[in-house]
Amino acid sequence: MQIIEQINFVKTSINVEIGKIDAKLTKITLEINDLKKNNKHSSELHKSKIAKLELISNTCDRIKSKYKVQDDEMEDLFTTNINDQLKILKNDVLTVVDNTNQFAIHLARSDSERQKLKDRIISHVEKIHKSHNTNPHLPRNSTPLTEEKLSVKESLNPFLRENAISAKDIPKLEEWPTFSSEGEYNHIEFIRAIDMLQDDSHITD
Template identity: 70%
Template sequence: MEDLSILNINYQLRILKDHVLEIIKNTNQFATHLAKSDSERQKLKNETIANVEQIHKNYEPHIPRHSTPLTEEKHSVKGSLTPFLGENPICAKDIPKLEEWATFSGEGK
């Protein structure tokens, strides 16, 4: 049962990482829009690329890309991740909705 909780947390961390990357991308687009010169825009672009690469480097090895929860029951997440993930973690019932979102957003096949 502990293995299922680890898979669930890993899956949720993958989702959280994707949200962080989306926030970085949106922030960069907004900052680039406000930049006054080409050099400022290029500097922002380079910083964003470096940030995204760092996130991939730090977290990708620890979060299996295709790990999914294997039960219908929701597992509560305790500890420091709860404020980020909320009280209703992802469960197997959510997978079809997530796959539809991933396909729409370009993440899926």
């Protein structure tokens, strides 16, 4: 923006100077014509004055032409500068458009791959549900594995179930008969105590 303002300022100044020169040329031209008209047989003084005025007129023409050339060159420079800036701007715009198009293509490809993955997951889940609903070997409400093992084990061996129930009635270890380590060990008495414990607890052999 500053460059444009400077160019406009210089052009305005040039136009002002050209206007001043045009005014001087007009005045000089009128004086020359007046001298030539009224002094056909003018003296050497008049001829010298006319020559001087013509010289001034020619000088003004050269100055005016010089300003005109500078003005035209400045316009050319300004136009060239604008065109260069427009080319740079155009290249930047094309780069942005190209990057935008590539990004749009990448997004479209990502959306397509995401949709394909989603479709595969849905298809896989549907196959699992279908297989579960059509397979008679898969119970809907399965019994926990530990309970199933226990029930099978107990059904195959009722003796284990009976012993498991009877074991609850066995006295604690502290209540069993003990040997005092004094005198001879009476194993018959110990066997009788075990037999009584077995009878009281209803434990089979």
